[in-house]
Amino acid sequence: MAYETLQSENIFAGRAFKVRRDLIRLPDDQEMWLDIVEHVKSVSVVPLDAEGQIWFVKQYRHPARQELLELPAGMVEAGEDPLECARRELREEIGMGCQQMTEIGGFFLAAGYCTEYMHVYLATGLYPAPLPGDVDEFLSVIKLPAAQAYEMAQSGQIPDAKSLAGLLLAQAKHNA
Numbered sequence: 001m002a003y004e005t006l007q008s009e010n011i012f013a014g015r016a017f018k019v020r021r022d023l024i025r026l027p028d029d030q031e032m033w034l035d036i037v038e039h040v041k042s043v044s045v046v047p048l049d050a051e052g053q054i055w056f057v058k059q060y061r062h063p064a065r066q067e068l069l070e071l072p073a074g075m076v077e078a079g080e081d082p083l084e085c086a087r088r089e090l091r092e093e094i095g096m097g098c099q100q101m102t103e104i105g106g107f108f109l110a111a112g113y114c115t116e117y118m119h120v121y122l123a124t125g126l127y128p129a130p131l132p133g134d135v136d137e138f139l140s141v142i143k144l145p146a147a148q149a150y151e152m153a154q155s156g157q158i159p160d161a162k163s164l165a166g167l168l169l170a171q172a173k174h175n176a
Contacts, residue, residue: 002027011035016075017114039109039116043086044073044162046104046170047094047123053143054170055094055126056163060138064159069142069152071163073118082119090123091131094141099125105169109161120166122173146171 007023018038025031047055060067072093076085083101091097106119133139144152152158153167 006031035113037110037114037116039075039114040078041076041082042073042109042116042118042162043076043082043089043121044071044118044166045086045090045101045121045123046071046166047090047096047098047126048146048170049124049126049143052146054146054149054167055096056142056144056149057093057139058142059140068160069158069163070160071166073162083121086119086121086123088131091129092133093137093139095128095130096123096126097129098123099127102173104173105165107165118162118165120162120169122170 002025004025005022006025008020010018010020012019016039020036020038022034022036023031024034049055055072056069057072058067058069072089074085074089074092076082080088083103086101087097090101100123102122102124104120104122106117108114109116109118149158150167150171153164158164158167
């Protein structure tokens with residue numbers, strides 16, 4: 001299938017993302033405008049401690065108008081390796097470093113309209129190593145037994161997409 005970009009224009013630039021509008025030619029020669037959210041790569045971490053607990057953060061998400069239970073996550077900074085970003089985010093968000101950080105998967109968050117690709121890591125061998133967090137984040141750290149976290153994901157109690165995907169990937173690795 002041949003898709004061709006005929007025209008591209010930037011229409012918005014904000015703090016966290018940009019929006020561009022592309023005119024594309026479809027395989028049947030029709031033309032269509034698409035709005036694309038341009039977002040940098042990101043990471044999500046499944047921190048699993050020696051007691052079999054997964055560490056989460058709880059934070060208010062204004063678009064959802066509620067506090068969500070989420071895995072630690074963040075945006076990859078310019079020139080930063082995703083693995084190093086995962087290590088940094090783990091320390092900033094839950095105050096822990098890790099002896100082992102293993103990439104267990106990755107995915108596009110919303111490939112129909114967004115360029116953001118998220119790398120998912122499993123962190124084990126946790127130890128205290130806090131870094132200052134972002135000034136706009138007000139987080140509570142919550143630890144749950146892995147079995148309970150997986151059940152909460154399956155029962156709809158964790159409605160955050162990156163956390164659901166991360167838990168699915170971790171459960172497959174953890175139970176292997």
